[in-house]
Amino acid sequence: MREFGYQRAHDVTGALALLAADPDARFLGGGTNLVDLMKSGVERPARLVDVRDLPLDRVEPTADGGLRIGATVTNSDLAAHPEVRRRYPALAQAVLAGASGQLRNMATVGGNLLQRTRCGYFTDVSKPCNKRVPGSGCPAVTGEHHNHAVLGASGHCVAVHPSDMGVALTAFDAVVSYASADGPGETPLTDFYLPVGDTPHRETALPPGALITHVSLPAAPVAARSRYRKVRERASYAFAIGSVAAALTVEDGLVREARLALGAVASRPWRARAAEAVLAGAPADGATFAAAADAELAAARPLPDNGYKVTLMRNLVVSVLTELAGRDAR
Amino acid sequence: MAPATSSTSSAITLNINGEKHHLPIDHRTTLLDALRERLDLTGTKKGCDQGQCGACTVLVDRRRVVSCLSLAVAAEGREITTIEGVAEGDELHPVQQAFLDLDGYQCGYCTPGQICSAIAVIEEHAAGWPSAVTDDPGPEAGPPPLTPDEIRERMSGNLCRCGAYVSIVRAVARAAESHAEHRAEAAKGTAA
DSSP: OOOOEEEEOSSHHHHHHHHHTOTTEEEESSOTTHHHHHHTTSOOOSEEEEOTTSSOOOEEEOTTSOEEEETTOBHHHHHHOHHHHHHOHHHHHHHHTSSOHHHHHHOBHHHHHHOOOOOTTTSOTTSOOTTTSTTSOOGGGTSSOTTSOSSSOBTTBOOOOOOSHHHHHHHTTOEEEEEOTTOOEEEEHHHHBOOOTTOTTOOBOOOTTOEEEEEEEOOOGGGGSEEEEEEOSSSSSSOOSEEEEEEEEEETTEEEEEEEEEESSSSSOEEOHHHHHHHTTSBSSHHHHHHHHHHHHTTOOOOTTOTHHHHHHHHHHHHHHHHHHHHHHO | OOOOOBTTEEEEEEEETTEEEEEEEETTOBHHHIIIIISOOTTSOOSSSSSSSOTTEEEETTEEEEGGGSBGGGGTTSEEEOGGGSSBTTBOOHHHHHHHHTTOOSSOTTHHHHHHHHHHHHHHHHTTOOOTTOSOOOGGGOSOOOOHHHHHHHTTTOOOTTOOHHHHHHHHHHHHHHHHHHHHHHHHHHHO
16 A cells, blocks of 8 residues: 555645645545555555544434435434434435445445445456546456446446445435535536546546535435335345335326436436336336336346346336335325 | 654554553554554454455444454544453453353354444444334334344344354344343333
8 A cells, every 4th residue: 555644634624725735635534445445556545634523424404304414424324314214214225225334334425425336347456447547448348247337338437336325315316515625516416427438537527626515405205205225146235236216106096206216237326317207197007117117228238247237127116116106005 | 752753654542442552653554453463452353354344343432343444543532442342341241241152153253343243233223223124214113123134134244254143143132132121220220
């Protein structure tokens, strides 16, 4: 591991100044991803600016009925928060489906959104990877890719974003707020991750040197009836091979409102707007749910070894929506 | 003499099991390596060193974390508890006793991490935290019964290559029961 300086920031302005002082500096949150990547040589910061003591560790109800989540709130505290569990149960479920109890105690909301892909070629510095070394190639396209993207990928990178939390936040229209040398800014989470194209090393719309300060959720009564379901290769403590965050309200047998986002299928949490368009106002039955899934997955471009994901996601979407519709009918 | 420091090392104080330890430390040092290699607290074990096995679990500010992905310098100012600090003098922690009574281990290498993790699991459950297998995560539902499924899910960050899971789950359940009885007793004592 490269030697590095370490400083602890106590306020946002100070954190930005410490980071700006060194072009090779990185913010350190829980460290569950960054420290691991430093050990493997993928990340080689010259300085770490520890932001864990910043006063951004609260989940606050907003006047409009939403929530404002501080960037240093831990995954554990987010999932345990009564208003998260009451207003956005799928968010609590998504967080609890990720990592382990130990890691959730360390990991932060801001860090979760900025975590890197777990693609085996990205994390192995002896291999080419366009995300790590632009222009070096993507061995995953012809190599090991059974858990890689089926939506929105390019020939330059087929890695998936590993977050569970981000899938639920995407379904509920989260907005990322940040502080930067040029002042504060915000970006909807659906625009936060950049299209892969031929620049997979450019991952987010966050300006250089900026610090995520909050993630805000607008009021969404539909989210009170929501569910996160995750499929993985073992029962617990593994990354998703596919996941769904969904919310649904049904009135007189028709879908009144639906939210749907898919995980582990793309370089970003995938908001399923084509599916939502099919669902809106349609009969809340299996045929509609299947048509909605098919509408979203029509754009899927599976690789030789991950075609199963298209079937998996179709079944998962239908199953979760059916469960939510049944719950609504009771 | 001033402690030797540079931009890539610091003189830090770690509060471990109620004792303060002063040491100069290279920033690259994980909390796990500081405990084992610098402070001779070898109860905490190194397994994968990648945050995947849980053998290095310790409590920081009463919460379980993996010490292999924690930087020692970032742990300054926190209250660190390792397996060496969970007993009250000669009296074992109820979780330690339960692991002994119910054979919650085979080779023992993962055991310190299992025990530190289980201590926190019982606290988290008592605080009402849901888990991924909790049917209703809503706050009104209250803490779910600590069933074997709940224990397995909550302990999934601790691997045991001997496969002593059956006994580990029983030991955690036993310790949780005695913890609940203790709390009930204490509540009764307060009421009287």
